[in-house]
Structures are given as structure tokens and as C-alpha cells.
Amino acid sequence: MYDPTFMLKLVQARMPFGRFKNRYITELPVSYLEWFARKGFPKGDLGQYLSTMYEIKINGLESILTPIIRSGRKNTE
Template sequence: MNPQQLELLVTRVMPFGKYKGRVIADLPGHYLNWFASQGFPPGEIGRLLALMQEIDHNGLKPLLDPLRKREAGA
């Protein structure tokens, strides 16, 4: 995992589906778990969703807070 991927979680928006337009870091756990059970989409969005699901599943969402604050101040 590289820092750029973590930054993308708080800046990249979901491009499709029920939560279209929502920042990936703000997607609900049940939605991320659904992707984990059904299969993540190909490409970057799939990699980001898989990373976010892993972070959420392990209770690590607070690790993204400093990045959120940095983005808010940017």
C-alpha cells in the first residue's frame, strides 16, 4: 500500500451505483462487503474499493482522518 492510494480514498468519488458521487472513504461497510462477496470491479476503482473494504473491516477508518483534514484545508 502506498500513501497515494490512501489519499485517493478520501478524494476519489464512486463513479457508479447506489452511492455514485460519494467519496470512497465514506462508503458504508455493508456496500464494501457486498463488493467483497460479489467481486470488485476491474481497474483502479476495484483496487480502491478492495483497499477501503480491508480498512473498514479491520476498524482502521480513523487512520484516514489526517488525510481528510488535509484535503479539507487544501
């Protein structure tokens, strides 16, 4: 089922564990996302956010996130 707020939630999500704990998922290096792609993404929302960010980064589409980040992080920082 399509969630119209998915991209907003993605730009607000932070990595909950590991080397990049508390960093925005949109700021994770592609090498870290590639590691998850090889090993397997976690289940649930986190896995969806990471796999989506992986696809965005490997396809050079980060610019689509800029307006969402500008509007979506105003109230979270």
C-alpha cells in the same frame, strides 16, 4: 509497484455509479463494500480503492484516514 499517493487518491475518490454515486469511497457503508467483496471488486483503480476501503473498515482502522482526509480534501471540495 507501490504508489506513495495511493491513500491520498483513495480519500479523494468518489463512487462513479450505483446507489452511492458521487459519494466519497471513504463514506460508503461497510455493507456495500461487503457486497463487492462477495460479488467481486471492479478492475483497475476503483477496485483497488474499494477493496482497500473494505479492509480498512472491517478491521476498524478508519481513524488512519482522518489526517489524510483533512489534508487531502482541502483543494477538492
